[in-house]
Amino acid sequence: MxxxxxxxxxxxxxxxxxxxxxxxxxxxxxxxxxxxxxxxxxxxxxxxxxxxxxxxxxxxxxxxxxxxxxxxxxxxxxxxxxxxxxxxxxxxxKVCKPVSNVARAVSHFYTSEDAKRVNQIMEGGKFVVVLSGITGSGKSQVTLWQAALFVERHPTAVVWRLDGHDKKSFLTDKQILLERLKENVPSDDSQVDTCVAKALDNRKTPVLLIIDDLDDGLFLSPELLKQREGSKILLITHRKRLQQPANVSIPDESYIPINGFLEDEAVDFLRMQLQQHPPDELQRLASKFSGLPLGLAAARSYLRHTKATVENYLTLLEKKGTKLEEKADKWMSQFYEKPELQQTGRNLFAALRMAVSKLDQQTKSMFQLTGYMDQSRIPIVVLKEDVNDSPAMRNMALNDLVMQVEDLSLGTVEGLDNDRVLSVHEVR
Structure with a gap:
């Protein structure tokens, strides 16, 4: 029959x-x-x-x-x-094809221990996963890799990136998602999240919602974070912990720190295209960038195309000139298309400057002193000499420094009170 x-x-x-x-x-x-x-x-x-x-x-x-x-x-x-x-x-x-606005990971993507850990957690039971780490640590590329894997596992999925770096971009990307799902966009902006949730429910396919560059967790809503079978939400932030609305609760165990490559991984990543360079020079370069993939990728490309030595590159780097940054920007533009980076630059130096700019004025002044010191285990008591105020106010300024630097993933602090030591990335 x-x-x-x-x-x-x-x-x-x-x-x-x-x-x-x-x-x-x-x-x-x-x-x-x-x-x-x-x-x-x-x-x-x-x-x-x-x-x-x-x-x-x-x-x-x-x-x-x-x-x-x-x-x-x-x-x-x-x-x-x-x-x-x-x-x-x-x-x-009608729903056999995925709905996506997500690019693929860069061709030079390296599956680090950070990436493997994220993959293991994404395959587990957690619905909301937060990737937290300093600018340039590889959060976005790990996310794009996960997006590709999600579509492989779920051929009918919705995989959508929302730009969370400001309220206007966030709203626009949600409105575009509704249009792609062939749903009406409400004139009342406060109803957009509810409409998105309903549209995703009606589609009845797995969803991977990516909220990238999220600086303010108050943008989140229960409707946007609604749990669905087979679905995931990935939040990408440089914040150690996101501020949240009263009706949203993201548990601490959902946060995964992304710290960049381990030393061996960084050297291995460089060696893939720089086999002719001595291992000790590659190790110096890896250390200079603190294992941050964004900086290492640009450095590797520059050295491969110019046939320069690592020593020559590090000398140029120390001069803090813009030419090296311009070359890094030009190379990065092939792979990193975030519009918010058009003015600030795609390279690691500009990205870190943007992160530092978010510190308050007093904290920024103290933090900039670390540029003249060894990057690891700086006694923070020496930084309070930059504060012209009473002892009590100096101590309060140090406490603010600790909170802001750790919150923005610009460094880590160990110890208590006057025994606290600060470790920051060497390239800054």
């Missing part, structure tokens, strides 16, 4: 290859036998095939001969096995 519903038959044909590569034929056959779709003879014919893919292909060839109910029973069998993404392929041709 031929399948009566032409649309269903077309869907089976269209997605035959995707389904066959992921199908557990043995479990599916048992479920379809229990629902009266397949016979024991059908199961034997399917099981005679040599490879899993061939068995799946045979099942998919038999299925259209079993009537319209067989199609629905097959979708239910997929859902029962937790393969909602495959079932969604057969739900309607």
């Amino acid at each position: 031929v399948c009566e519903d032409v649309e269903q038959l077309d869907l089976l044909r269209k997605h035959r290859r995707d389904i066959a590569t992921c199908l557990d034929t043995q479990k599916t056959c048992l479920l379809l036998m229990n629902s009266g779709v397949l016979t024991e003879w059908d199961r034997m014919v399917i099981e005679r095939e040599e490879s899993p893919t061939e068995r799946a292909q045979t099942l998919l060839r038999i299925l259209p001969t079993k009537g319209t109910n067989a199609f629905h029973a097959f979708r239910e069998a997929l859902k029962e096995q937790g393969q909602d993404n495959l079932a969604a392929l057969l739900a309607s041709d």
